[in-house]
Structure formats: structure tokens, C-alpha cells
Amino acid sequence: MLWYLFKRILQLIPVFLGATLLVYFLVFMLPGDPLAALCGEKGCTPGVAAALTEKYHLDDPFLVQYVNYLGGLFTGDLGVNFSGREIGSILENAFPVTARLAIEALVFEGIFGVIFGLYAGLKRGKLFDSTVLVISLIVIAIPIFVLAFMLQFFVGVRLGLAKPTVSGTAGWGELILPAVVLGLVSFAYVLRLTRTSVAENANADYVRTATAKGLTRGRVIRVHILRNSMIPVATFLGADLGALMGGAVVTEGIFNVPGIGSQLYKALTLGDAPTVVSIVSIMVLIFCVANLLVDLLYAWLDPRIRYA
Amino acid sequence: MRFSRISTFASVAAISVLALSGCGGGTAGGGETDSSAIITADSVEPQNPLVPTNTSENGGGVVVGSIFSGLIAYDEDGKPQNDLADSIDSDDNQNWTIKIKKDKKFTNGEPVTAQSFVDSWNYGAAVKNAQSGANFFSPIEGYDDVSKEGSEEDKMSGLQVVDDNTFTVKLKSPQSDFNLRLGYSAYVPMPESAFKDMKAFGENPVGYGPYKMAKEGAWQHNTQIDLVKNDDYDGPQKAKNGGVTFKLYQNPDTAYQDLLANNLDVLQQIPTSALGNYKDDLGDRSLDEPYAGNQTIAIPYYLKNWSGEAGKLRRQALSMAIDRDEVIKVILNGTRKPATDMTAPVLEGYKDDVKNSENTKFDKDKAKELWEQAEKIQPYDTSEKFTVAYNADAGGHKKWVDAVTNQIKNNLGIEAEGKSYSTFKEVRTDATSGKLTGAVRSGWLGDYPSLYNFMEPTYTKGANSNDSKYDNPEFEKKLDEGLQAKDKNAANKAFQEADSMLLEDLPAIPLWYQQANMGWSESVSNVKASWNGTPMYFDVEKSS
Numbered sequence: 001m002l003w004y005l006f007k008r009i010l011q012l013i014p015v016f017l018g019a020t021l022l023v024y025f026l027v028f029m030l031p032g033d034p035l036a037a038l039c040g041e042k043g044c045t046p047g048v049a050a051a052l053t054e055k056y057h058l059d060d061p062f063l064v065q066y067v068n069y070l071g072g073l074f075t076g077d078l079g080v081n082f083s084g085r086e087i088g089s090i091l092e093n094a095f096p097v098t099a100r101l102a103i104e105a106l107v108f109e110g111i112f113g114v115i116f117g118l119y120a121g122l123k124r125g126k127l128f129d130s131t132v133l134v135i136s137l138i139v140i141a142i143p144i145f146v147l148a149f150m151l152q153f154f155v156g157v158r159l160g161l162a163k164p165t166v167s168g169t170a171g172w173g174e175l176i177l178p179a180v181v182l183g184l185v186s187f188a189y190v191l192r193l194t195r196t197s198v199a200e201n202a203n204a205d206y207v208r209t210a211t212a213k214g215l216t217r218g219r220v221i222r223v224h225i226l227r228n229s230m231i232p233v234a235t236f237l238g239a240d241l242g243a244l245m246g247g248a249v250v251t252e253g254i255f256n257v258p259g260i261g262s263q264l265y266k267a268l269t270l271g272d273a274p275t276v277v278s279i280v281s282i283m284v285l286i287f288c289v290a291n292l293l294v295d296l297l298y299a300w301l302d303p304r305i306r307y308a
Numbered sequence: 309m310r311f312s313r314i315s316t317f318a319s320v321a322a323i324s325v326l327a328l329s330g331c332g333g334g335t336a337g338g339g340e341t342d343s344s345a346i347i348t349a350d351s352v353e354p355q356n357p358l359v360p361t362n363t364s365e366n367g368g369g370v371v372v373g374s375i376f377s378g379l380i381a382y383d384e385d386g387k388p389q390n391d392l393a394d395s396i397d398s399d400d401n402q403n404w405t406i407k408i409k410k411d412k413k414f415t416n417g418e419p420v421t422a423q424s425f426v427d428s429w430n431y432g433a434a435v436k437n438a439q440s441g442a443n444f445f446s447p448i449e450g451y452d453d454v455s456k457e458g459s460e461e462d463k464m465s466g467l468q469v470v471d472d473n474t475f476t477v478k479l480k481s482p483q484s485d486f487n488l489r490l491g492y493s494a495y496v497p498m499p500e501s502a503f504k505d506m507k508a509f510g511e512n513p514v515g516y517g518p519y520k521m522a523k524e525g526a527w528q529h530n531t532q533i534d535l536v537k538n539d540d541y542d543g544p545q546k547a548k549n550g551g552v553t554f555k556l557y558q559n560p561d562t563a564y565q566d567l568l569a570n571n572l573d574v575l576q577q578i579p580t581s582a583l584g585n586y587k588d589d590l591g592d593r594s595l596d597e598p599y600a601g602n603q604t605i606a607i608p609y610y611l612k613n614w615s616g617e618a619g620k621l622r623r624q625a626l627s628m629a630i631d632r633d634e635v636i637k638v639i640l641n642g643t644r645k646p647a648t649d650m651t652a653p654v655l656e657g658y659k660d661d662v663k664n665s666e667n668t669k670f671d672k673d674k675a676k677e678l679w680e681q682a683e684k685i686q687p688y689d690t691s692e693k694f695t696v697a698y699n700a701d702a703g704g705h706k707k708w709v710d711a712v713t714n715q716i717k718n719n720l721g722i723e724a725e726g727k728s729y730s731t732f733k734e735v736r737t738d739a740t741s742g743k744l745t746g747a748v749r750s751g752w753l754g755d756y757p758s759l760y761n762f763m764e765p766t767y768t769k770g771a772n773s774n775d776s777k778y779d780n781p782e783f784e785k786k787l788d789e790g791l792q793a794k795d796k797n798a799a800n801k802a803f804q805e806a807d808s809m810l811l812e813d814l815p816a817i818p819l820w821y822q823q824a825n826m827g828w829s830e831s832v833s834n835v836k837a838s839w840n841g842t843p844m845y846f847d848v849e850k851s852s
Contacts, residue, residue: 031734031737032729032731032733032734032735032736032737033733033736033737033741034733035737036732036733036734036736036737036740037731037732037733037736039440039736039772040355040364040365040440041364041365041736041753041773042364042440042765042772042773043736043740043772043773044440044442044443044772045435045442045443045446045455045772046457047435047438047442047455047456047457047459048435048438048439048440048442050435050457050458051435051436051437051438052438055438082355083353083354083355083356083357084356084357084507084510085529090529093529093530094530149561152562152565153565156565156569157565157568157569160569163566163569163571164562164565164566164568164569164571165555165557165562165565165566165571167531168528168531168532252558253558253559253562254559254561254562255562256555256557256558256559256562256563256566258529258530258531258556261558262353262530262558263530265558266353269701269731269732269733270733271733
């Protein structure tokens, strides 16, 4: 088990290097000159343009820029973005906010998705099941920004139950509405996955055995049906963490959450490679770790799975 | 927190019920005006540290404009009023003597002296500091030495301190509107402490103005910037409220939602998506006023079809083939005013009927006729399709570009379409490097209220924003004539003539003048738009 863990962590290194190289290259290849963005609508004088080019090393070839960036990274210096701010301090401020948002969304979709899915799966074909299926289909079909604007307008503006935007501190309470929006589509998927999986396992031989053994209905459902149905759901949730962080770009924009989404978007439009790479690499790392956790979870969910 | 956790079920149900019943909420404000109440206003994260000479975009501009006052301030109509200046005099428009008021202090207690101005201007001009506003110091003698690539110099020979309250400015050549420029934010003074550590200063700027930063770290990045009233400010823009909190939005639609929920007091510009219904939403809590800005389509001269004598005729034909009223009415909800020249209406000296302004009037038949004439000189090369480039990442340009190109297509019978670039950066790269394959959306937002400012940066040879690469010595001579003029009227007359020359050649096709569409909440009043379209925050009154 420990050896397996060690191997997996070792794998993170090439993944990290590959991801940073690829992302840096892609940003570098984006059309347009970052200088044009830096100079803005009204342009800069040739002298200023030259000074900015030197300051941000815009003239260096790709590999030189990348190696410089990596060098800085290993000494703990991520450099500055195009506004002259330390990228490190930007990440320090923005990441916890996005993390709170993603965790809330994950908890929301995980808990509610599993509960609704379990109930629907046990009562399949009944009214609740059909209703839930139809509604989840609708939710999946509607683009996330439409859902966001709808909920923002009705819950935030019309009903006044929550503020339409999040304040600077972006505490757990304020993030509930954006998190629900962010997790809504995945919630529908989790629900459907759980339902299908539960419906399948409910007819399995070991469930019949367990029931015949005289176990209570509750224990059969919790330990035998639900736990065995969790494997596809756990896989989905693990992979979804990455999607949530990506989806946060849209949701954060609409609810004005000061997370990494807006930073990433701005850096991309400016062609600010160091900032984009720093943000994306952390997302990649989180994604890898989440998947590792899911893999470890398999062994706990299904004792037949062993790692060596 | 008044938020109750709602299951998806309940919220979906609630939404459908609400949608059907059209249920509305909202609280009424009212009460006495409270001069210590803090207003909230929308803005975006400033692109650069808040150094006045390095702030050229709106996000930083509104903050810098609130905490730094210069020699003069512009009133609602763009008329200059003395602020820090006691007098600004010149006999020849080339040698200026500037006296400043005595005993003014920056908000950290340092005195505002003639030296503060000279140091700030030198700092802004020196290329080693790479300030985006450097260009504003280019008329001053000695600018060329400090702005040369790689120059380490940082003292312009044209600036001399006479005593604590007087300094002189020697320009390279006479500039009749030099005094009018001095209200632009690049010309404000910075305290001595700024130059010791500009990086720290950019985070926590200190100036002399209607407001000051609320405290160390009042700029909470990407979230908000807190300003409070500067009680020691004694000028024409004294604040009638206790401060401004700029909430930094990522998305203009979001700010509008906040305004509807009375969660935001002043909204600078109603987002495009709400232009159709904001009057219903806000009623008399909105305004719609022209400001010093315009929208044009610049057509580069390096395109084969659009140069020479035939090109000129085609440009005129194109301009007459656009029904500006129609586009404004249908696409822009009537929120713009058709342009009849290259400048903007709120400026002193603006005339809506300068010579050749008929080239901006819709006339399908005349357009066709001019086009035919051009055909005789040089046939239109159909392999070079007419496109109008725009950036799709902001601003909602697609709709009007499509409408305008459609009109061109229908009225002139040529292929015309919009060309979308995914980012602003890409359009600007092609435009500045002269690699456009068609026309580009362009325009100007005034830095200071002068006709000259609308023509020099956009249509003179080698200027930063000359997208069409227009080069006309006659026109530049006319501009110079205006700059050298002895009095304002003579200057404006020369500028009008220069304007007419542009309207004949049409390096860019003027489309419309911009209008400020502001909205405000139920708790504030007295919201006005300044000459350049930003709210005059200091005048806003909030009730408790």
C-alpha cells in the first residue's frame, strides 16, 4: 500500500512538468502580442514599449522563458503578473476562495445527489423516480450560465434571499448560492449515476443473501447496496473536482467571486503566461491528488480491490 | 445571513412559480441626506498599480481621479476650473508660468509644492520608469532626451522650479490648449515619499484630492477599493458624501443585478444586455447623456481598394451607405447619437455642421454614384473582401458591426462582413503593426476636453492610435496652426478646419458619439455624468 502511494506520488512529477510545459507553450503560441494588451486602447510610445518588453522578457524565445519560469518556481518565486503583482500573493488570496466554492459544490452534489439517487433507485419507476429523472435531464441540458443568471435574478434580486454578488471575504455562507449553481449539473449526474448503480445492485445476489440472512432493510441498503454503488460515483466526483475548478471561471464571473477564475481569464486574454501556468499547474496537482484519493477510496468501498 | 438552504426541487418550483406570478421585491430608501454616508460604485480591478502617470484605463482611472487633483479640474461640461493652480499664464503659448495655491497638503501631511509637480512630471516622462502616460509630457522641452530608448535621464530641461509655489514650463513649440490639458490625471502631483518606493506607493497611493484611501491596504485586489472623504481638500470638487467604495466587478451584468437589488449605489454604464429594459427597471434613476467619446471604423491606407483618389471616393461612398440612425435605433436602443464629425459634441468648439459633414449623412443614391466614379478610376478588387475587425471578448461589438456591414453590403453591393478576433490583444497587434486585412473598429475617448485631443493621437503620422496609418502633411499643418493660435477661438477655428479635412479624406468613418447610460440605487441622488462619461462621485448625495 505504501509502495503504491509512493509510486503514485512519484508520477506527479512528470505530470506536473509536462502540464506546465504544455500550458506555457500554448499560451506562448496564442495569437497577438502581449505588448498590445499591456499598452491598452491608447497604445504606448516606442520607448515605453521597449522598456515593458524588457521587463516582462517578451522578446526571449520560448524555452528561455520557460526555463526561467521553472527556475523561479523551484526557488519559490513565481514572478509577477502583467499588473506587477506577485503571482504568489495572488494565488494565496484567490485559491482559498475557489477551494471553498469547489468544496461546497462537491459536498452539495455529493450529499444531495446520492440521497436523491438512492431513493430514486430504490423506488424506480415510481412518481419520485420519474420526476427526478426529468428534472435532472433538464438541469443537464441547460448551460450553467443560464442557470446562474436565473438563480441570481430570482433568489438574489427578486426574493432578496441572498445578495446577488459575493463580498470580498467570500465566506462559506455567501458561497452557498454560487456553489449550488456550480454543482447543479454535476448534482444531476451524480443523481443519475447513483440511481442506475443502486437499481442494478438492488437485484444482486449478495443483496438477496443479506436480506435472507435476516439483516434489517436499513443495514442492507447502507452497507450492501449503497457502498457497492459508490464506486462509479466516487470516480465521477474525483474527476469532477477538476471540472468544478474549470467551471468556476464562469460561475465566479457571474457572482463576482474573487477566486482564481477571473485571474485565469484575465491572464489568458493578456497572454500572461507565468500567471496562467501557475494557476493551471496548481489545478493539475489538485486534480491528480483528488484522483489518487479516489483510487484509495476504491479499496475501502470494495474490499475485493487491493493495491500493492 | 438570510439565506435558507433550498433543495433543487424547491428552487426549481419556486422559479417557475415566480416566473408565472412575476413577483417582485425591493425596498424603498429615503430619509435625510447624510454627508458621511459612503456610496458604493462599480469599477474593475485596476490594471496597474495606482500611479497617476501609469494609469490609462478606466479601472485605475476612476480611483486616481478621486484621490488626486491636479492644477485644474473639469466641471460637468468640461470647462476648466482652477484646483491646485492659482494661475496658469503664458504670453506666447510656449513659455508657461504656473503658480500653485499655498499651504496645500497631501493626505500624509507632506506639503504640495512646485517641486512635487516637477518631480512627478519628470518621473512620468522618463523612459526608465516605463509609464504609459509618458506621451502626455511629449510637448515639454527635454522630453526627447528622457524618452529615448534606454535613456537613464530623468530631468526634462523645460521644467524649472522658481520658488515653493511657482514653476515654469517651456514647451518645444507653442500649444494653445496646453493649460486645458492639465486636468488630466497624468499631470497630478505626487508627494516626495512616492519616489522613494513607487511600488509601495502604487498599492497605497497618497495624493491631494476629494478622497483618500481609507487605510493601508484599502485596495483589496479583485474585491474592492475603499475611499473616504479628504476633509482637508478645499477645491471645486469637495465631496458631498463620506466616501466611495469601488466594488470591483468581473462582469458588467453582475453589477447591474447588484444595482437592481439595491446592493450598489452608482453604476457607471448600463450593460449592453440591459439597454433595452433599464428604463423600465430603474425609471428616473438613470440618465442618458452624451460624453466626449466616439466610435469609428478605421480603414487602413495600405489596403489596395482604399487608397488613392479612388479610395477616397469609396470611403465617402461607404460613409454615405451607412444609415446611422437606423443602427442606433434598432441595435443600440437609441443610446447613441449619430456622428457628424471626428470629435465629440461636449467639447468646446464642436460644431455639428463643419464643412464636409454631409459625408456622414445617409444617402444611398449618392453613395452608389460615388462608388461608380471610383470604379472608373480603379476597379474594385473583389479578392480583397471588406471586413470590419472587432474584439469579441468585451463590449458587445458584434451586433452593430454586423448591422453596419449588412448595410454596406445592401447599399453598395459589395461583400462586407464583420471579422471577429477572440481578444482585444489580437486586434491591437494587427492594427498597430499594420497587418489588418480590412477595416477595424476604432474611436476615441477624450483625455482632456479639447478638439485637438481627438485628432492628434488618432490621425497624425506615427501616432499610437493611428489605425488607418493616415498621413497628411496639410492636415498636420492645420493642427499646428491651431496650436500656435493666439486665442481660443482662432485655435478652435483651425481645429474645425482640420476636422473638415478628415471628413473629406475619411481615414476613419465616424459612426456615432458615445453616451453615458448610468443607473443608481434608491438611496442616492444628484448623480451626474462628467464630460468624459464617468459619474461625478463627489457630488453624489446619499440618504441614511
